[in-house]
Amino acid sequence: MTLMKSFLGAAASLALTAGAALAEPAIIFDLGGKFDKSFNEAGFNGAEKWAKETGGSYLEVELQSEAQREQALRRFAETGANPVITMGFAMSTPISEVAPDYPDTTFVTIDGWSDAPNVLNVAFSEHEGSYLVGMMAATASKSGTVGFIGGMDIPLIRKFACGYAEGVKAVNPDATVIANMTGTTPAAWNDPVKGGELTKAQISQGADIVYAAAGGTGLGVLQTAADEGILSIGVDSNQNHLQPGKVLTSMLKRVDVAVYEAMKAGADIKPGVQVMNLAADGVGYALDEHNAALVSDEMKAAVDAAAAKIISGELVVHDYMSDDSCPVLDF
Amino acid sequence: MDKMPKWADVALIPFLNLLIAFVLSGLVIFAIGENPFKALMTMIDGAFGSTYGWGYTLYYTTNFIFTGLAVSIAFKAAMFNIGGEGQAMIGGLGVGIACLFIPTVLMPHWTIALVFAMIAGAIFGAGWALIPAYLQAKRGSHVVITTIMFNFIATALMGYLLIGPLKLKGAQESASASFPDVTNLPTLHELLAPLGISFSKSAPANVSLFIALAMCVVVYLLMNRSRLGYEIRAFGESPTASVYAGISPTKIIIVAMMLSGAISGLMAINATMGQHERLILNAVEGAGFIGIAVALMGRNHPFGVLLAALLFGFLYQGGSELSLWSKIPRELIVVIQGLVILFTGALDNMVRMPVERMFIAAAKRKDA
Structure with missing residues (x-):
């Protein structure tokens, strides 16, 4: 009963x-x-x-x-x-x-x-946000070689890499950008060990800044970069706090805002296309107490100037997905 | 009497196994602060409470009937085919190739497309089982090891194909193009509508269910009413005696494994052709492994496989409902499904032996 x-x-x-x-x-x-x-x-x-x-x-x-x-x-x-x-x-x-x-x-x-x-x-518009952190990477790099570690090899991640490389070259045209993808299956989003290995490989090639656009794999990238004494760049969320003082910045993709x-908006939501670019505050870079010491005033001024130019349309960052190619980076 | 009655073997023991698994799962759910009865109700309601739930339960059941039958055939020949997962994946590749590349003029109706897809799926699945079977028959490489390894190769091959040659151009997702409309199989909604029965439009259960049921009959007739079936069973019972009777072990190992692979491959007509209508990664969703538990629980009998497949269909659909409507994390739902497999499949003897002893003791007392 x-x-x-x-x-x-x-x-x-x-x-x-x-x-x-x-x-x-x-x-x-x-x-x-x-x-x-x-x-x-x-x-x-x-x-x-x-x-x-x-x-x-x-x-x-x-x-x-x-x-x-x-x-x-x-x-x-x-x-x-x-x-x-x-x-x-x-x-x-x-x-x-x-x-x-x-x-x-x-x-x-x-x-x-x-x-x-x-x-x-x-x-x-991940390419715009990536451009800004690319500029910061090139400014902070001493070796002139910076790395990019992507998750799964898909056009979207190449879009991140391409914008990043453009930003790097804008500051230092002679800089080398090493780009690696973790894998070609969805498992590549969640493989921090491999992320760490790729970071070490890039360090051995001279990279002193790595940008991870790889979901959970990025945690391994940030960790290894901190252990090896180089700087890293986080992605999507503000990841500066994960390795305080060791993460140069994070490319913010305001998924939370979306x-x-x-x-x-609830049931009244309007279908269509919503572009979340720099102008709409959809992407950006993170600045907080964890990376304040790493970002100099000149660096910030240069990046903010570029951001203003992108917003006004004066500067157009190449979108990899518009033509499936990248002028400054080979994959 | 040194055996327990048949009813205890086929009904009581699976029931006790299930009961233990459910009680343990209930304790686990209780331990994380959720109400186990509410969880059970969510599962039952989600799996059987609507035609939508039934549609998904029967869809998963169809998958498990195919893989369960496949494993049971290999079992009868005393072989443990762990490769159902890979065989079903490659069977899916065959089905996909048939649907994508046979010109639609040759397939004016879904029935014809289905025949092509079944042939392709069965050949690909059987082909994937052939290599481990050959290595077992001729080289003595253990089929358990080789079929497991072939699962990994199948995953890697599908990954390669869906990222490279078969991937839809311009898409980000690793998946093929959608199959042409003519290859879409009618769902239960479309099949039952003329009979005046309204069935959920969005549930994926389709005509493959009836093919799976027919397969149960075919496998029963093959194993129990044919010469080949007799040879397979004889070999499984005693390889040495069957050699003495003039049965070729090489032939039986290869034929049984290929049959097993072919039936695993047929699973793809349900998952790949009936539900996803394009090639995707991981379309098998572990059904190849569940097939092992289904065959064990169903005592390798087609009718038992059918019932066990329904149970696991319930667990799969109920489990996904649970992850939607409760705060129980997805990992724990896998734990619950795993407990059922553990108790019905792997730990079967833990219940069987004491129950058997009990029956024998009772029988002895009666005799005395």
């Missing part, structure tokens, strides 16, 4: 939560997991900020495998969650397939792309 009671109680509370779930926003974290200290975590922070400010609640799931993407999308859309926010480029095809089946739901893809009419594509704004 008691068992039956708790069963019924559980069923009732389940029904209640299911009812309350209506019109809540939902967020789907990609394979890196929501605590990757980088891309996904930025999204998580945005969602938490929204929840704290509004007292609202949201649905969330961390994907376990590639094949779950479509199921997670359908499940949230089916429950009436709106908007359904997805993290990562890999959601492009699943969203394009699922979105037409749920015309009343707005899907948000961060880094992905879909032409469906009820999808908001949030596109970040998620926060999408949740705030």
